[in-house]
Amino acid sequence: MTRPRVVVAGLGDSGLLTAIHLARHADVVGVSTKPGLVSGQELGLRLARPDEWARDYRIGFDRFRAARSVRTVHGTLSGLDVAGRRVTVTLPDGASEHLTYDALVVATGVRNGFWRRPDLQTVAEVEADLLAAHRRLAESGSIVVVGGGAAAVSAAGNLAARWPDTRVDLYFPGERALPHHHGRVWSAVRARLERLGVGIHPGHRAELPAGGAPTEITSGPVRWSTGQEPVRADAVIWAVGAVRPNTDWLPPALLDDAGFVRVGPDLRVPDAPGVYAVGDVAATDPLRTSARNKGHQVVAHNVRAELAGRTLRTYQAPRRRWGSVLGPQPDGLVVFAPDGRGFRIPRPVVRGVLQPVIVRWGIYRGIRRRGAAVDEGT
Template sequence: MSAHHEVLVLGAGYAGMAAAMQLAARTKRRDDVTVTLVNGSERFTERMRLHMAATGQPLDALDIPGLLDGTGARFVRGWVTAVDADARTVRIDDDRVLRYDTLVYALGGVADTAAVPGAEEHAYTLDGDRDAELLAGRLAGGTGTVAVVGGGPTGVETAAEIAERHPGLDVVLLARREPGAGLAAGAAAHVRAALDRLGVRVRAGAEVVKVLPDGVDVADGEHVAADAVVWAAGTRVSPLAAAAGLAVDGHGRVVTDRALRSVSHPEVYAVGDAAAVGQGYGVMHGTCQGGMPTGVHAALTILRTLGGKRTKPFRFGYYHTPISLGRNDAVVQFTHPDDSPRRIYLAGRMAVRYKETVTAAPWPTYGRMKRMPASGVLWPRGGRFTRKGEAR
């Protein structure tokens, strides 16, 4: 390891930004550590608000280099095309090669359009700002049928938002299970009632097997006609980790130890959707709720390692599942640490206010990380920001 330590963070999503900002805040007065953040765009993508952008609602332009300004961290714009884990280098799309001593791998997931024939060619996704803009342009006419495939939170939020913003559109939600199936009974009933109120036609038990230019085919042989198809049925991760020789699970996620280090390459940390992070209840699933804490923990572990201290295990429990149902309705399901539903939930305007607070929290959190002293950790807990020193 060289005297000067190069930390490279790949991906500026929720987890990657948390790692980069925590590292930048804690090393800004050091000249022996360099933090570099690599991302394909200078704009931070608010994935939790993309269903709004897809219906033509403007989002704030959140500038990543501007946030990093003054921290000492460096920003490199570019799409990662290869990782050489043995040589400890990363190649980006303009053929630049970046070296690292420590890598934070935070290349998150995208819609799994490879799972069903035709989805890649004919379906819209909500993977980034450009995708949302394309869908917004397609929906601007305000007539016809839109099929949203996927009954999870992304599919429900997207179907509700389209139906509310474009009442002239016929919106059909195709899902294997009833929307809200993982929620408590009362919360699930509220979701279904809201979709009914908005005029969304729900087709539960529909397994889409092919996407065509004029709609989708389902497993029972029926063709569901649609002028536009939105794919929200599952995600996949980048194949770069597997190609680099990192140990991955069956979904291509980097398998980590309890400190979030790759089990095959301990100088590589994996966070967010890119990581297979084991907890007592199983492997974490990808959400902003879990992604940001992994980024913070990886940053703190890197700094502990550089300081010759022992690593600490990452522990995480889920707290809630917020789901928007248009601009005037929502459900917030509170959960047990393993993400199973508690009996308590919020619905209606109170849930809307809660959801908006949660959605708006990440970017201000990064700004507070930038301004905090090097000895503090700033983290949202229960809707409030808390500051504490790093545990010894």
């Protein structure tokens, strides 16, 4: 019996997990502009300690045990023929490859700042980008972070912890940062930032250049539409939430007014048989929460269910963001529940249990060590 073919467009966090959950049930082909997983998570750790970040968030596709049967195509998505059930990929040499599918999962994510880009890159280019941002900040005597979301707060906290002699200031437009989290979360995180010496500046809305938020680390001045005096710094990180979906390759009829992929409660794309979307690119709810909250499990189940003629599940979006904000710290990892209450996981547990057992085995179903000749979980 011929196995169905599933194409997973985008192999970031959501796409890779979807491919892993489908690999035992279908012939899976994944398309990625990167040579391995380059996660969009934990911006602060990525900037402050890139080697530590890379250990858990930049992993070659060949190291995922459960994805061994997944064929990966390194290229840029350039077209979708809905009627013909065919995806077109532009390869690094400029040639095109056409991939037919029984089911297509769109997980191409979003572009945001300098740390989430859809550019086609080699291993060396990914590493160069990581080190360039880290070195720029290491050489700066003052850093301004503009934005009030989790990425901005994480960057400010981790950079202040990494370089305590560097002046780090966080500017955001509202009365508090983390507006999509429970109020208790900001209270706890603000106290931590203040202990680290981060300057907290609410009520500052930045004037963006005509072309939108910068996609590079810049230097000052930063000007404010809210009337404050301009601010200068050696390095300015723009984390203002100006995300754009990576959907240029899709027919406009599949997209909402902001360019995100329209989906129903079961994560199927209306008017596109066999097409699903998950992750930051999917317009599931205002916060696009299927990038977390086990959205990949729902879409993987529904792909299998539809192909087998079974009942599909619906995705339930949480009302608030939850989870970690600052990421792993020297004294452990604080995870916040939806009600804003935080609990700390000690660092030895993070390194000895959470990452090797829960994440690498429980979530990713096994990750080989670099250079390992046999399958290992750590």
